[in-house]
Amino acid sequence: MRAPMCLAALVACAACGGExxxxxxxxxxxxxxxxxLGTATTDLGYAVTVxxxxxxxxDLAFTQGGEMHASTVGPLGWLVGVAHAHPGHxxxxxxxxxxxxxxxxxxxxxxxxxxxxxxxxRYDGAxxxxxxxxxxxxxxxxxxxxxxxxxxxxxxxxxxxxxxxQLILDQDDERRVVGAPLPLQVTEGAPPTVAxxxxxxxxxxxxxxxxxxxxxxxxxxGDGDVTLPAGESASNRVRRGLQSHEHFxxxxxx
Amino acid sequence: MRRPKTGLTWALALAAIAAGxxxxxDAAGAGTLAVDVYGEAFIEEGIPAGAPGCDGCVEDGWAVTxxxxxxxxxxxxxxxxxxxxxxxxxxFDLARPSSGAGHPVFDRAAAAGTYxxxxxxxxxxxxxxxxxxxxxxxxxxxxxxxxxxVEGRAEKDGTTLTFNWGFDTDTRYTACETGAQVAxxxxxxxxxxxxxxxxxxxxxxxxxxQVVFxxxxxxxxxGDGAITPAELAAVDITGETRYQVGxxxxxxxxxxxxxxxxxxxxxxxxxxxxxxxxx
Numbered sequence: 057m058r059a060p061m062c063l064a065a066l067v068a069c070a071a072c073g074g075e076x077x078x079x080x081x082x083x084x085x086x087x088x089x090x091x092x093l094g095t096a097t098t099d100l101g102y103a104v105t106v107x108x109x110x111x112x113x114x115d116l117a118f119t120q121g122g123e124m125h126a127s128t129v130g131p132l133g134w135l136v137g138v139a140h141a142h143p144g145h146x147x148x149x150x151x152x153x154x155x156x157x158x159x160x161x162x163x164x165x166x167x168x169x170x171x172x173x174x175x176x177x178r179y180d181g182a183x184x185x186x187x188x189x190x191x192x193x194x195x196x197x198x199x200x201x202x203x204x205x206x207x208x209x210x211x212x213x214x215x216x217x218x219x220x221x222q223l224i225l226d227q228d229d230e231r232r233v234v235g236a237p238l239p240l241q242v243t244e245g246a247p248p249t250v251a252x253x254x255x256x257x258x259x260x261x262x263x264x265x266x267x268x269x270x271x272x273x274x275x276x277x278g279d280g281d282v283t284l285p286a287g288e289s290a291s292n293r294v295r296r297g298l299q300s301h302e303h304f305x306x307x308x309x310x
Numbered sequence: 311m312r313r314p315k316t317g318l319t320w321a322l323a324l325a326a327i328a329a330g331x332x333x334x335x336d337a338a339g340a341g342t343l344a345v346d347v348y349g350e351a352f353i354e355e356g357i358p359a360g361a362p363g364c365d366g367c368v369e370d371g372w373a374v375t376x377x378x379x380x381x382x383x384x385x386x387x388x389x390x391x392x393x394x395x396x397x398x399x400x401x402f403d404l405a406r407p408s409s410g411a412g413h414p415v416f417d418r419a420a421a422a423g424t425y426x427x428x429x430x431x432x433x434x435x436x437x438x439x440x441x442x443x444x445x446x447x448x449x450x451x452x453x454x455x456x457x458x459x460v461e462g463r464a465e466k467d468g469t470t471l472t473f474n475w476g477f478d479t480d481t482r483y484t485a486c487e488t489g490a491q492v493a494x495x496x497x498x499x500x501x502x503x504x505x506x507x508x509x510x511x512x513x514x515x516x517x518x519x520q521v522v523f524x525x526x527x528x529x530x531x532x533g534d535g536a537i538t539p540a541e542l543a544a545v546d547i548t549g550e551t552r553y554q555v556g557x558x559x560x561x562x563x564x565x566x567x568x569x570x571x572x573x574x575x576x577x578x579x580x581x582x583x584x585x586x587x588x589x
Binding site: 228230231233234235261267268287289290292293296299300301302 | 515516517518546548549550551554555556557559
């Protein structure tokens with residue numbers, strides 16, 4: 057009974073290459089959201105204001121038809137699973153749009169990242185990976201971001217005391233954020249512009265990017281200036297947040 | 311509106327068609343389709359100590375052995391020349407030696423041909439049957455609602471730590487790429503392969519995880535030599551360089567191990583499955 061099924065499949069596939077199946081491709085402008093990142097009150101009671109966050113991202117993919125889940129690539133890269141995530145975050149969708157390449161995203165400086173492309177359709181999510189800044193990214197060797205994935209500077213206040221801080225962190229090269237919200241309808245003849253957001257506060261659960269970071273404890277010399285180097289506990293906490301789709305999003309700019 | 315088709319979509323579709331058109335599926339007659347479950351030498355003999363970067367060992371010098379490795383296997387479906395189902399839940403102790411053969415789950419009369427897809431589930435069951443485990447072990451799994459129970463020891467530099475951890479996780483392993491060939495009058499086999507070393511992986515997403523025990527060993531807060539789930543749950547992993555979790559809401563080591571427990575199932579050794587933790 058297999059022969060009829062195979063024949064039917066072959067007939068079906070004979071149409072695969074037809075022009076009728078060529079969906080329209082639409083350019084998508086990706087820009088960096090310009091709104092101030094604001095102030096977040098952490099679980100330890102610090103009011104953290106980020107003046108600037110810079111992050112090296114690579115290969116944005118725009119996805120359609122994902123589920124309300126977080127897709128995970130297994131430890132060997134081939135065992136693909138699904139883990140529960142949060143409302144508003146979709147993942148596991150089909151990547152039908154992209155902005156390939158590497159970019160230093162600067163919040164809240166704004167600016168254009170580049171022109172991607174997407175098939176017409178309804179988009180739900182975006183995925184992207186990480187890189188490390190180099191001279192090719194326009195980052196000079198004396199820049200604290202040089203050789204790293206992210207550099208964040210700002211200030212934290214608690215009980216009348218204030219600390220300025222800068223934080224440096226690295227992400228593994230194969231790490232990707234999966235399922236950042238991207239509510240977007242791509243329509244033929246109407247190229248959209250989407251803004252890339254960084255959220256200090258998870259819009260759904262209220263967690264902050266700096267939860268667990270005790271700025272006072274990190275200020276060993278009491279000078280009110282704190283540096284959080286890559287690979288140390290405080291930096292690792294923020295690093296974890298920056299792997300989560302909870303702290304990123306995209307919005308269409310009308 | 312048509313949905314755009316990607317190269318990957320069509321490649322998968324064509325691969326499925328090609329598999330479906332295999333001449334072997336037209337083989338006449340019948341034979342036996344057998345399914346085994348096997349924990350490999352890692353579970354039967356242990357995971358040896360090694361140095362960073364070693365292959366097939368615990369990279370931070372701990373040697374891990376399992377005295378019991380109980381697992382509830384159920385909802386097996388093998389697809390190919392026909393569809394063979396074995397829904398019943400059975401408890402197996404994969405720490406029992408099998409001389410490399412694994413432990414029989416079932417064998418059934420089946421149409422001759424190729425069987426290339428298999429699903430199975432590891433989940434708690436209220437009334438599981440005996441696989442190769444003792445009746446006491448079966449009662450333990452049912453009473454505690456465990457899908458997986460691991461009991462063993464870790465040793466390093468003269469220190470011995472014990473653990474006995476029960477997990478109630480529910481995981482469906484689907485589209486496992488098996489390759490059982492049932493010849494007329496012959497027997498074809500598929501093997502549910504359980505990879506214990508994944509429990510010791512130090513990352514939920516990395517393509518290059520390490521197999522380590524050090525952080526788990528450090529969880530023995532009361533110093534009694536037994537690492538309990540409560541002690542593991544008290545370990546905050548959010549400041550760790552490793553033990554990354556992506557977007558999952560996991561902040562402690564017990565939650566991390568539970569998430570890793572979803573990744574143990576494989577097929578025919580190193581064969582691939584998709585896995586879906588139940589909601």
